[in-house]
Amino acid sequence: MLYFSRWKITTIVLVVLGGLLTTLPNFLSSESLRSWPDFLPAKQVVLGLDLQGGAYLLYEVDKDDYKVKQYQQLEGSIRRALREKPRIGYTGLGVVEGAVQVRIRDAQDVSEARKRLEGLLNPQTTGFGGPSVNEFALDMRDDGLARMTFTEDGLDMRLNAVVAQSIEVIRRRIDELGTTEPSIQKQGSDRILVEAPGESDPQRLKNVIGQTAQMTFHLVDERMSGTQALNGRPPVGTHVVMGAEDNIPYLLDKTPLLTGDELEDAQAAFDQRNNEPVVNFRFDLTGARKFAKVTRENTGRRFAIVLDNTVITAPVIREPITGGSGTISGSFSVQSANDLAVLLRAGALPAKLTVMEERSVGPGLGQDSIEAGKIAALIGAALVVIYMIASYGLFGVFANIALAVNVVLLFAVLTMLQATLTLPGIAGIVLTVGMAVDANVLIFERIREEARAGRSALGSIDAGFQRALGTILDANITTLIAAVILFFIGTGPVKGFSVTLMVGLFTTVFSAFTVSRLLIALWVRRRRPSKLPI
Amino acid sequence: MKLLRLVPAKTSYRFMRWRVLSFPASAIIAVAAVLMFVMVGLNYGIDFKGGSLIEIRSKQGPADLSQVRATLGSLQLGDVQVQEFGEPEEVLIRIEHQGEAEDSQQEVITKVRGALSDAYEFRRTEVVGPRVSGELANKGLLAVGLSLVMILFYIWFRFEWQFAVGAIITTFNDILFTIGFFSLFQIDFSLSSIAAVLTIIGYSLNDTVVVYDRIRENLRRYKKMKLEDLLDLSINETLSRTTMTSVTTLLALLALYFFGGEVIQSFVLAMIIGVVVGTYSSIFLAAPLLILLGLRTSVFSGEDKDGTEDKDSGKATA
Numbered sequence: 012m013l014y015f016s017r018w019k020i021t022t023i024v025l026v027v028l029g030g031l032l033t034t035l036p037n038f039l040s041s042e043s044l045r046s047w048p049d050f051l052p053a054k055q056v057v058l059g060l061d062l063q064g065g066a067y068l069l070y071e072v073d074k075d076d077y078k079v080k081q082y083q084q085l086e087g088s089i090r091r092a093l094r095e096k097p098r099i100g101y102t103g104l105g106v107v108e109g110a111v112q113v114r115i116r117d118a119q120d121v122s123e124a125r126k127r128l129e130g131l132l133n134p135q136t137t138g139f140g141g142p143s144v145n146e147f148a149l150d151m152r153d154d155g156l157a158r159m160t161f162t163e164d165g166l167d168m169r170l171n172a173v174v175a176q177s178i179e180v181i182r183r184r185i186d187e188l189g190t191t192e193p194s195i196q197k198q199g200s201d202r203i204l205v206e207a208p209g210e211s212d213p214q215r216l217k218n219v220i221g222q223t224a225q226m227t228f229h230l231v232d233e234r235m236s237g238t239q240a241l242n243g244r245p246p247v248g249t250h251v252v253m254g255a256e257d258n259i260p261y262l263l264d265k266t267p268l269l270t271g272d273e274l275e276d277a278q279a280a281f282d283q284r285n286n287e288p289v290v291n292f293r294f295d296l297t298g299a300r301k302f303a304k305v306t307r308e309n310t311g312r313r314f315a316i317v318l319d320n321t322v323i324t325a326p327v328i329r330e331p332i333t334g335g336s337g338t339i340s341g342s343f344s345v346q347s348a349n350d351l352a353v354l355l356r357a358g359a360l361p362a363k364l365t366v367m368e369e370r371s372v373g374p375g376l377g378q379d380s381i382e383a384g385k386i387a388a389l390i391g392a393a394l395v396v397i398y399m400i401a402s403y404g405l406f407g408v409f410a411n412i413a414l415a416v417n418v419v420l421l422f423a424v425l426t427m428l429q430a431t432l433t434l435p436g437i438a439g440i441v442l443t444v445g446m447a448v449d450a451n452v453l454i455f456e457r458i459r460e461e462a463r464a465g466r467s468a469l470g471s472i473d474a475g476f477q478r479a480l481g482t483i484l485d486a487n488i489t490t491l492i493a494a495v496i497l498f499f500i501g502t503g504p505v506k507g508f509s510v511t512l513m514v515g516l517f518t519t520v521f522s523a524f525t526v527s528r529l530l531i532a533l534w535v536r537r538r539r540p541s542k543l544p545i
Numbered sequence: 546m547k548l549l550r551l552v553p554a555k556t557s558y559r560f561m562r563w564r565v566l567s568f569p570a571s572a573i574i575a576v577a578a579v580l581m582f583v584m585v586g587l588n589y590g591i592d593f594k595g596g597s598l599i600e601i602r603s604k605q606g607p608a609d610l611s612q613v614r615a616t617l618g619s620l621q622l623g624d625v626q627v628q629e630f631g632e633p634e635e636v637l638i639r640i641e642h643q644g645e646a647e648d649s650q651q652e653v654i655t656k657v658r659g660a661l662s663d664a665y666e667f668r669r670t671e672v673v674g675p676r677v678s679g680e681l682a683n684k685g686l687l688a689v690g691l692s693l694v695m696i697l698f699y700i701w702f703r704f705e706w707q708f709a710v711g712a713i714i715t716t717f718n719d720i721l722f723t724i725g726f727f728s729l730f731q732i733d734f735s736l737s738s739i740a741a742v743l744t745i746i747g748y749s750l751n752d753t754v755v756v757y758d759r760i761r762e763n764l765r766r767y768k769k770m771k772l773e774d775l776l777d778l779s780i781n782e783t784l785s786r787t788t789m790t791s792v793t794t795l796l797a798l799l800a801l802y803f804f805g806g807e808v809i810q811s812f813v814l815a816m817i818i819g820v821v822v823g824t825y826s827s828i829f830l831a832a833p834l835l836i837l838l839g840l841r842t843s844v845f846s847g848e849d850k851d852g853t854e855d856k857d858s859g860k861a862t863a
Contacts, residue, residue, distance in 0.1 A: 061808070069677065071647070213670065214658060217651070365648045369672040376600065376668035376808075383806030391800030395793050401549040402789065434809055435737055441801050442744065442816070445794035446751070449786075452793070453755065456786040459554065482758040485703060489754055490747035492699060493692045497743050500688040502681075505740045512744070545548065 013473055013532045023525045027416055033423035056426050058208075059433035059507050062381050064374035065208035066216055070364040072173055072201045077362040078161065081169070082106045085131065085147065085159060089113055092127045099124050115155035125151050128159065135168060144168075170201050173361045178203055183357035184219050202367070213371035215350070223319050223363055224354035226271030228305075229263040231313040231325055237261045255321040256342050263315055263322075268305045273298030277355035279348040282340055288348035289340040292355060299335025307331040318351075384437035391441045392418075395448055403455050405544045406531070410451035413527035417447045420518040425511065433507030443515030449486070450523035454479040455545055468543045469535060476528055483523065487516045551792065552785045560780050561773045564833035571718055571830055578725025585728050590735035591671060593685070595642035595678040597650055600630060600669035601661060607633035608665070616660050622653055631807035636665070647674040669808075685739040689720070692746055700750075704757060711834040712753050715826045719749045722822045723815055737812040745819030748794070752787060752827035759783050760832065764842060772842050776832045784828075791824040 015023075033052045036044055047053050060067050086104060089111060093099045100116035101124075115124045133146040146165030151157040161169070178195050185193045185207065193207040210216050232249045237260030240251050251260045275295040282289045294302050305314075306328050315325040316339055324341040343351070396414070399407040421440060425432060458475030466474060494516065497509035534540075591598050601608070613636055614627045623641050630637035638657070643649045650672045658667065673681070693713060701709035723745055727734050759779040767775060798820065802813045 214655065221651075365646075365674075366651050366672065367647055367674045368677045369651075369654075369670060371670045373666060373668045375602070375666060380806050380808060383804060387801045387803075387805035390804055391797035394796040394800060398549075398793060398796060404548055434806075435740060435812060438801055438805065438809055438813060438816075441797045441805075442794070445797035446748070446790070448793040449751070449790040452786050452789045456783075456789070459785075460782065463554065478762075482755055485758055486751040486754045489696050489699060489750040492695045493743045493747040493750075496688050496692045496695065497740060500684050500691075501740065502736075505736055508737075508740050512747075 013469070013476075013528070013535055015529055015532055020529065023529055027419070027526070030416070030420040030423035033426050034419050037422060037426060052426075054426050054429065056422065056432045057429050058377075058381075059431045059436065060206060060208055060370070060377075061372050061434045062377045062384075062432065063208055064211065064372050064377035065206065066210045066213040066371040067369070068205040068207075068213075068217065068220065068366060069198065069368040070177075070203045070205065070220070071367050072170060072177065072203075073363040073365050074166075074170070074201065077170075077173065078109065078166070079106060080362070081161070082111050085111050088131050089128065089159070092131060093124065095127070099127070110158040110160045112156070112158050115157065118153075118155060121151070121153065121155050124155075124157065125149070128157055131159070133165070135165070167200065174201060174203060176361045177364065180358050180360050181205060181220050184353055185216070187353040187357060188216075188219060203364070209374070210371070211374055213369070215346075217366065217369070219350055219353065221364060221366065222354055223360045224271070224357075225319055225359040226274070226355060227267035227317045228269040228302075229265075229267050229315050229317055230305075230309060231315050232262045232264060233312070235262060252315070252317055252320060252322050254325070255318070255323050261315055261322045261325060263317070267317075268314065269294070269298055269301055271355060271359055273301070274355055277352040279343075279345070279352045280338075282338070287340065288343040288345050289338050290343070290348050290352050290355070291336065291338050293336040296335075299333075302335055302337075303331060303333040306333075380434050384434060388437060388441050388444075392444055395444055399448060399451075403451075403545050405534075406451075406455055409527050409530040409534070410448065410455070412530060413451060413522040414444065414447055416526045417515075417518045417522040418444065420522065421511070421515050424514045424518065428510075428514075430510045430514070431507050432511070435505060435508035436511045439508045439511035439515065443511065443519065446490075447515070447519040447522065450479075450483050450519055451527055453483055453486075454523065454527070458543065459545055462543050468540045471543060472531060472535065476524070480524070483520060487520055491516050550785070551788050554785070556781045556784055557777070558781060558784075559777055560828060561777050561833055561836070563829055564836070567829035567833065568837075571826070574725065575718055575721045578721040578728070581725050581728040585731075587724070587728050587734040588731040590733045590738075591639070591673045591678070592736040593678050593682040593734065595650075595673050595675040597638075597640040597642075597654060597657075597673075598669070598671045599638040599640070599654070599657060599667065601636050601638065601665035602668050603634045603636075603665055605664070608636045610636060613638070613661065613665075617657065620653075620656050620660060622656075635668070635807075642675055647676060650674065681736055685736065688739060689742060689746070692743060693717070696746070696750055700754070700757075704761060705840070707835055707838040707840040708757050708761075710838055711831055712750060712757065714834055715753050715831040716746050716749050718830060719745055719819060719822045719826055723819055726818050727815065732811050732814065735811070737809070738815055741812050741815035741819065744816055745823060748816075748820055749823030749826060752790075752823050753831040755786065756780060756783050756827050756832055760835070768842060770842065772836060772840060775842065776835065780828055780832055787824060787828065791820055794820050 036047070036053050037055050039047070044053055083106060086106060090104060093101050093113070099120045102114050102116060104113040105111070115121050128149050128151065131147065132149060134143045135146060136143045144164040145162055146169065147159050148162045149157065149159050174197055178197060181195050181203065185195070185205075193205060196204045198204045205220060207216055232246065234246060237251055240249070240262045241260045245251055245262060248265050249262050250265050252263050253260055273294050275293050275298070277290055277292040280289055280291050281287065310328050310331060313325050313327050315322045317323070324339055339351070396411045399410050401407070403410060418440070421443065454475050457479045458471045461471035461474045462468065491513060494509045494512040498506060498513065501509055608629070610627055610629060617625050617627065617638065623643060626639040628637050629635065640653055640657070643653055654670060654672060693716065697709050697713050700712050720742055723742060726732070727738065756779060759782055760776060763775050763779050770778070795817065798813055798817045802810060802817060805813060
């Protein structure tokens with residue numbers, strides 16, 4: 012166990028040097044890193060959100076809300092299908108108990124109605140040449156009661172698309188805010204995880220991500236006041252929407268004249284008359300044409316700009332707007348005008364998103380945690396180093412060198428893997444320091460025992476390493492099992508902890524069996540000891 | 546230089562005799578821990594219960610807890626806990642989950658921010674909805690269970706079944722101790738506590754495996770020795786290492802506990818308890834359990850292997 016061939020020594024030295032070089036950038040400021048030669052590694056360990064500050068937001072697509080909205084659209088399609096000539100008489104069309112329901116009046120129409128409704132099932136092919144599945148299922152009874160619902164496959168496919176599209180929209184929105192590189196990932200079937208390191212204002216981030224930002228333009232119905240409609244029954248085809256600022260009810264046409272999908276651009280600006288922040292918008296070509304037509308036909312009437320079911324503003328159309336552009340004013344602050352412009356440019360979310368989990372750490376706490384972690388790690392390491400030298404003398408020094416190499420390699424691997432270092436991760440490193448010593452302790456204690464059993468100094472060292480190897484492997488593999496499971500099941504900081512623990516186990520075994528063994532072998536070769544120093 | 550030795554070079558303590566004490570003691574503590582867990586329960590953090598946790602720091606001077614309480618009280622948020630956190634400037638606020646909806650908590654956070662952001666800096670906000678918290682709890686349980694099973698198989702594969710069962714009972718005992726400790730002192734039990742429990746599993750097994758390794762070696766070497774004597778010998782031989790490693794690990798953990806900051810203190814505390822309990826159990830529980838489990842000294846000589854497997858394992862409840 013004490014013989015090292017020359018190439019082996021070279022390899023060990025190279026690994027240690029490589030580790031040192033890879034670790035070094037972590038201890039340099041970013042300025043001195045810039046003047047760092049290109050051929051040297053310059054990557055630093057990625058700090059977790061708990062250390063550098065930032066926001067972790069887990070969203071879920073609101074399935075129920077999405078279903079209801081889609082069912083409302085389906086309701087419209089059913090109405091159109093049944094009104095096609097020849098008309099089929101029906102009653103009670105609406106969304107009832109998680110389905111769209113309609114009753115066909117005449118029994119003789121049922122088979123024709125079935126045919127028309129089957130045309131709405133919307134078959135989709137799954138992948139290349141896969142079987143085709145219907146998005147909707149139709150349950151039509153002979154007495155004329157029809158119910159349409161999403162099929163499970165259909166809903167899954169829709170949700171998939173919704174999640175993908177939402178991620179796109181969120182990315183566009185966050186990019187516009189200019190936060191440091193956020194990570195936006197799909198989680199499971201209907202969740203989206205947003206991690207924004209360095210984000211100091213999670214509230215604003217949430218506002219920007221969480222808003223559906225569905226903008227629609229509606230004509231205001233003047234046949235009755237909003238309050239009257241709220242207390243009585245709104246006329247067919249209209250509904251009441253509350254104002255955002257004044258909390259006044261407005262009676263609006265249900266069908267929008269235009270939607271935000273037809274916008275081409277939106278910019279925050281200042282109103283020239285009173286210097287208040289406003290949002291200027293411009294429709295795309297078709298939108299502009301529609302807008303011109305609508306404003307020409309309805310000059311003198313009021314129209315409302317509705318954002319996510321609240322009326323932002325309801326101006327009077329004074330003249331036809333043919334240029335396709337307009338202004339939204341409505342007691343904005345500079346920031347809220349800016350945010351609205353961002354939202355309108357990035358487009359609406361296809362469904363409502365719900366915050367399931369939020370963790371945000373301010374930059375101050377992150378910095379404090381790093382400082383505390385550093386101090387704790389240094390003190391812990393110092394205690395261990397002193398204790399090892401006190402217990403094993405020269406061999407303790409060897410063990411400490413191996414320990415230093417261990418920590419350096421641990422950092423090097425973390426840097427190379429670009430693994431995330433979290434606060435529990437720092438705890439993992441400190442724990443590794445404590446346990447790394449264990450490998451050396453096992454070996455040294457074994458050497459002592461072998462010496463007591465009457466072996467020569469050389470023989471005891473040799474046997475000590477050999478016999479301790481099995482024990483060290485067994486002991487570390489059991490810990491590794493726990494760490495691996497933690498890695499696969501844990502999230503965020505806990506995952507970071509398991510990564511450092513796992514990497515630490517490998518570097519521990521390496522440093523004990525190469526570095527400290529090499530040091531002792533070199534020492535034996537020079538000194539030819541007849542007595543052990545421990 | 547005179548080297549420091551916590552344990553004399555050669556010891557011959559009769560550890561096996563202590564089992565008449567250590568078995569009942571461990572059993573009583575384990576039962577007490579289970580009772581504590583059932584009757585008092587754990588002080589679950591928001592990770593498992595849902596709700597919000599907010600850490601704020603006064604922008605000027607020490608924080609005024611009663612004023613923070615009064616401000617939050619006027620918002621009518623249900624159960625709100627306000628406590629000092631580490632330094633007099635810092636306050637930790639816990640708010641129970643509100644209402645039924647997943648995101649009803651969001652309004653609360655917005656309100657709290659609005660009410661306190663003038664005088665306080667928001668250092669940390671954590672909000673966990675009820676569904677996520679349920680999933681996290683399941684995942685945590687799954688992680689602990691799965692690691693126990695995997696490790697059981699590994700030790701079974703490397704040693705004999707008595708060792709595997711002994712190691713699992715020992716580890717289980719350690720987990721119960723830790724849970725009992727959490728319950729007794731009502732320490733916040735969060736996701737990182739699960740990580741701590743898993744680390745304890747790893748550490749405790751590490752210790753146990755080292756002792757078992759030596760027992761296996763001695764079983765091969767001294768075929769005629771009485772099992773009790775052989776176990777004593779093995780523990781005495783590894784005693785110096787066991788204490789050495791516990792001390793170094795504890796040194797590192799104590800440094801973390803006192804200097805590592807408030808955020809990870811409960812996490813580190815759990816690990817400190819785990820290391821102490823793990824050391825105790827690998828000496829006083831893991832080895833003597835092998836006698837109870839009917840390990841025979843001939844188990845590694847190859848002739849009587851089947852015979853040992855028939856032994857009644859029904860006694861294996863400590």
